[in-house]
Amino acid sequence: MDLRLGTRGSALATAQSGQFADAVVAAAAARGTSAGGGVAVELVTITTKGDIDRGSLIGLSQTGVFVTALREALLAGECDFIVHSLKDVPTQPYEGLEIVTIPRREDPRDALCTDGRTLAELPEGARVGTGSPRRASQLKAMRPDLEVLPLRGNVDTRLAHVGDDLDAVVLAAAGLNRLGRSADATEPLAVTAMVPAPGQGALAIEIREDAPDELRALLATLDDPATRAAVTAEREALRVLDAGCAAPVAAHAVVSRGRLTLHTRVINEDGTLALNERNSGVLAEASSIGRSSGFSLLGRGAERLMGRA
């Protein structure tokens, strides 16, 4: 089977698509293919609107700018499957496509990247860059003295500001790890202090609904049910809160001994007010755990914190 994997051209997208392609080839070898001819995966680069108007998330009116062009290319038959960072994927399903696989997730944490100092060691008034309202608000909650500045660009561009015009930037540990830049993560931030974005660290593999059974079955072997349950809960809370990746909404679920525990946080812009909700249950209840967390937060005034009421 010769497969075409559509990917964005950024270093992170290319790295994670390449790593997933390797996993597909290995999974095919382990299964043995019906044709007996093995599987080859070719990366096809697709330019997305998110790559062209490279901007901070603050000010992006629409979610999903990074994924739409890939989805259009998949629907048009330019490739056979695509790999997304799940946290960039809007919660509503896309007509004609299906998320077939959610592989085991990478480190879900955010990481502070500095010249070596921890968050506690940064001087009063230190300058920290992030384009994410979720990260900005939680940073201010921990260190109200920090000057949090908007930051644009891909991972390499952001890291280049450290020691230049910024003392620190905050990036997802998963992205740094996938790029082979884990050494730039000075301090992984605890998930209780800097609650990650829904789906952070996870990938989503998408195919057309009419994809051949053989492709579907091969990709499905790489699905991780615990990750799928965790991100289902996180994303359902996000959906109920009607928020996107640019909202100050954080959600992180852990699965342990068959139980899923979801922590959802909504925080105001200056980090002075936060609502936290914790819910747990069995994996099969992932969706309802997320839903009830979202509705509880709405009932407690989440809209006001998000600046919508």
Ligand SMILES: NCc1[nH]cc(CCC(=O)O)c1CC(=O)O
């Ligand atoms: N919105 C950008 C984005 N989308 C996915 C990742 C990498 C981490 C992940 O896969 O969750 C990043 C970079 C970052 O947040 O630092």
